[in-house]
Amino acid sequence: MKIRAAVLNKMGAAAPYAQSKPLSIEEVTLDPPGPGEVLIKIAAAGLCHSDLSVIDGNRPRPTPMVLGHEAAGIVESLGADVHDLSVGDHVIMVFVPSCGHCVPCAEGRPALCEPGAAANTAGTLLSGGRRLHRNGTDVHHHLGVSAFAEYATVSRRSLVKIDNELPLDEAALFGCAVLTGVGAVINTAKMPAGATAAVVGLGGVGLSALLGAVAAGASRVVAVDLSDEKLGLARQLGATDTFNAGSSDAADEIRQATKGGVDFAFEMAGSVRAMELAYKITRRGGTTVTAGLPPPTHTFPLLQVNLVAEERTVKGSYIGTCVPTRDLPRYIELYRRGKLSVDRLMSAHLKLDEINLGFDRLSEGKVVRQVILI
Numbered sequence: 001m002k003i004r005a006a007v008l009n010k011m012g013a014a015a016p017y018a019q020s021k022p023l024s025i026e027e028v029t030l031d032p033p034g035p036g037e038v039l040i041k042i043a044a045a046g047l048c049h050s051d052l053s054v055i056d057g058n059r060p061r062p063t064p065m066v067l068g069h070e071a072a073g074i075v076e077s078l079g080a081d082v083h084d085l086s087v088g089d090h091v092i093m094v095f096v097p098s099c100g101h102c103v104p105c106a107e108g109r110p111a112l113c114e115p116g117a118a119a120n121t122a123g124t125l126l127s128g129g130r131r132l133h134r135n136g137t138d139v140h141h142h143l144g145v146s147a148f149a150e151y152a153t154v155s156r157r158s159l160v161k162i163d164n165e166l167p168l169d170e171a172a173l174f175g176c177a178v179l180t181g182v183g184a185v186i187n188t189a190k191m192p193a194g195a196t197a198a199v200v201g202l203g204g205v206g207l208s209a210l211l212g213a214v215a216a217g218a219s220r221v222v223a224v225d226l227s228d229e230k231l232g233l234a235r236q237l238g239a240t241d242t243f244n245a246g247s248s249d250a251a252d253e254i255r256q257a258t259k260g261g262v263d264f265a266f267e268m269a270g271s272v273r274a275m276e277l278a279y280k281i282t283r284r285g286g287t288t289v290t291a292g293l294p295p296p297t298h299t300f301p302l303l304q305v306n307l308v309a310e311e312r313t314v315k316g317s318y319i320g321t322c323v324p325t326r327d328l329p330r331y332i333e334l335y336r337r338g339k340l341s342v343d344r345l346m347s348a349h350l351k352l353d354e355i356n357l358g359f360d361r362l363s364e365g366k367v368v369r370q371v372i373l374i
């Protein structure tokens with residue numbers, strides 16, 4: 001079938017993107033679902049910093065590629081061998097498909113699925129195939145999802161069915177921001193109630209981590225960002241203390257305010273500077289979790305002696321160490337009960353044609369989550 005989609009033809013375009021237009025809205029051909037695959041009518045897709053990192057080349061991927069990895073939609077048709085979904089089901093798309101058989105999958109760590117990671121790196125679906133084409137050549141899939149489009153053919157293993165009553169624009173945010181941010185607190189850090197927490201970087205993922213820390217019963221939640229506006233939002237969402245990271249004394253001020261640092265600090269900005277701050281404001285014996293994605297060559301230096309003498313822990317967290325079929329229903333239920341105000345992360349709704357402008361706003365740090373309604 002012919003669909004409209006946002007195609008990234010080349011990485012590294014100069015901002016402003018509203019002028020350079022790195023994403024071009026084009027008509028491409030989408031194949032019907034093969035065995036184990038499903039055709040989804042995309043309802044809503046969020047603009048995430050990980051998309052931006054592909055556009056600016058900080059996270060290289062093969063091109064041409066249809067971007068978009070945080071999305072929700074409706075099952076349109078089923079490929080052979082898919083018996084546990086029905087046409088009309090609402091689904092959230094998960095940006096690492098899990099094969100169910102590799103060692104990480106067998107260990108209950110599907111976020112680290114090896115065939116899933118290999119397919120994502122190659123820009124294919126889990127089957128190894130590409131279902132997107134243009135002028136007789138293949139177009140790559142973004143993280144098995146490629147949701148900046150009217151429809152997507154994806155692996156069944158990229159999907160989690162949800163109740164139809166959750167609005168699909170809100171549902172989309174659960175696929176990346178919420179799964180990653182809340183999961184970093186609950187799954188990766190296993191933060192106990194009463195612990196103190198700090199979140200460095202208040203994008204969609206960082207604010208989700210903040211919501212997760214509040215929901216999990218943190219006794220103190222410190223929010224850190226360069227934007228006073230986002231710090232204001234963080235306060236409304238339950239932050240007990242806010243600090244602007246632009247101040248050269250921020251680390252000392254936070255350590256002083258928290259009597260030596262927090263039990264758990266979360267780096268959610270994807271920069272070495274944010275990681276250094278998160279590490280500095282973690283107390284002796286505390287844990288620093290990093291879930292932001294820096295450019296692939298950046299390294300983070302730390303004092304090795306601290307790891308030993310202060311019994312420090314540094315943990316990486318990918319998609320919130322999630323088990324999507326377990327975690328998404330849990331987080332949605334918390335949202336329903338008013339314990340995770342995910343709707344407050346929604347900055348704006350956009351049309352597909354406004355996508356480049358949306359990425360300008362995201363790169364300027366002016367918005368949290370913009371969602372394209374398709």
Ligand code: ZN
Nearest residue numbers: 048050070176
């Ligand atoms: Zn994302």
Ligand code: ZN
Nearest residue numbers: 099102105113
């Ligand atoms: Zn696997």
